[in-house]
Amino acid sequence: MLNPEIVKLLNEQINKEFFSAYLYMDMANYYADQGLNGFENWFFVQTQEERDHALLFRQYLLNNGEKVVLTEIAAPNEKYENFREPLAKALEHEQYVTASINKIYEAAFKINDFRTMQFLDWFIKEQGEEEKNADDNIKKYDLFAGDPKGLYMLDNELKARVYTAPSLVLD
Numbered sequence: 001m002l003n004p005e006i007v008k009l010l011n012e013q014i015n016k017e018f019f020s021a022y023l024y025m026d027m028a029n030y031y032a033d034q035g036l037n038g039f040e041n042w043f044f045v046q047t048q049e050e051r052d053h054a055l056l057f058r059q060y061l062l063n064n065g066e067k068v069v070l071t072e073i074a075a076p077n078e079k080y081e082n083f084r085e086p087l088a089k090a091l092e093h094e095q096y097v098t099a100s101i102n103k104i105y106e107a108a109f110k111i112n113d114f115r116t117m118q119f120l121d122w123f124i125k126e127q128g129e130e131e132k133n134a135d136d137n138i139k140k141y142d143l144f145a146g147d148p149k150g151l152y153m154l155d156n157e158l159k160a161r162v163y164t165a166p167s168l169v170l171d
Contacts, residue, residue, distance in 0.1 A: 017054035038159035
């Protein structure tokens with residue numbers, strides 16, 4: 001059995017991860033509407049990853065005999081003025097998710113919940129990658145997207161991203 005506060009935080013994280021999937025699906029839809037299929041693809045892959053993250057938190061709770069409590073997932077309410085804006089919002093959102101996972105880690109650390117800390121280690125590393133990828137997309141956009149050919153090439157690069165299931169194994 002896990003500490004009730006840890007269970008509460010992990011259940012909240014499930015909701016945050018599913019919201020992340022909604023948010024990235026919304027961004028994918030924005031780019032699809034704009035005809036930028038590579039950007040759409042990149043965010044659709046993000047959608048799949050975030051959904052899987054939620055399912056990993058779910059499985060961790062179940063593996064520890066805890067109840068999973070699903071709550072309402074808010075619809076994203078973003079309106080974008082330009083192609084760069086979703087990229088910046090994605091980085092901001094990843095930083096929010098990182099802070100949330102760090103909060104769970106801190107709570108687990110305070111009570112010597114080493115099992116949860118070990119579980120979260122994968123997410124800590126993953127969030128570093130998520131933030132770097134989001135930041136890289138902004139940098140590439142800033143460098144290349146001012147030119148239509150550059151935007152076209154960046155869109156093609158992002159089109160090549162392929163979904164890969166997470167490598168975290170839960171016992």
